[in-house]
Amino acid sequence: MDVLEAIEKRRSVRVYQDKPIPEEKLRKILEAARLAPSARNSQDYQLVVVKNEKMRKKIASEATSESFIGAAPVIIAAVALDPEFIMPGGIPAHPVDIAIAVDHMTLVAVEEGLGSCWIGAFKQGRIKEILGIPDRYRVVVLLSLGYPVKSPGRKLRKPLKAIISYDCFSK
Numbered sequence: 001m002d003v004l005e006a007i008e009k010r011r012s013v014r015v016y017q018d019k020p021i022p023e024e025k026l027r028k029i030l031e032a033a034r035l036a037p038s039a040r041n042s043q044d045y046q047l048v049v050v051k052n053e054k055m056r057k058k059i060a061s062e063a064t065s066e067s068f069i070g071a072a073p074v075i076i077a078a079v080a081l082d083p084e085f086i087m088p089g090g091i092p093a094h095p096v097d098i099a100i101a102v103d104h105m106t107l108v109a110v111e112e113g114l115g116s117c118w119i120g121a122f123k124q125g126r127i128k129e130i131l132g133i134p135d136r137y138r139v140v141v142l143l144s145l146g147y148p149v150k151s152p153g154r155k156l157r158k159p160l161k162a163i164i165s166y167d168c169f170s171k
């Protein structure tokens with residue numbers, strides 16, 4: 001599968017089969033995160049891979065209203081270790097770095113026949129308590145991973161001309 005095909009196929013999967021993810025598939029997905037670029041090449045994050053069923057259910061019921069993630073065999077919490085670093089352009093690096101790593105994982109997941117869903121709707125304090133994450137760090141996103149029950153339909157996207165301009169900004 002080429003990259004564009006994986007990008008086209010990736011959908012947010014919110015219903016998962018009750019089937020574990022083989023270790024080698026998970027390894028490949030995590031390797032895609034490891035190879036992602038990051039500001040200063042710092043890779044200042046930790047990916048907490050939650051496979052334990054009790055922990056997953058706890059996260060689903062206590063740390064988010066997205067209860068469907070409890071049925072996913074793996075939840076990954078992407079934790080920024082240096083959330084204070086601001087790039088010269090005035091933008092914090094950590095959500096950018098983590099978004100790239102997570103997106104890499106979602107694409108390799110597609111290639112491996114798996115589905116995923118980004119979760120931004122979670123309680124920062126509660127997820128830190130459940131996973132034992134020190135307060136100075138910041139959980140940026142959760143990612144659920146598993147075999148899809150069905151592949152959701154294609155989502156609408158804006159046409160290219162609505163998001164691209166050439167040479168000068170135009171609005």
Ligand SMILES: Cc1cc2nc3c(=O)[nH]c(=O)nc-3n(C[C@H](O)[C@H](O)[C@H](O)COP(=O)(O)O)c2cc1C
Nearest residue numbers: 010011012013066117118119120121122141152155
């Ligand atoms: C940063 C981010 C946060 C998101 N948070 C949630 C969420 O909390 N719950 C959810 O069900 N979907 C969440 N999504 C999934 C989006 O709703 C979804 O990507 C978007 O509707 C496009 O659909 P698609 O992923 O199927 O192409 C999130 C996506 C991103 C990129």
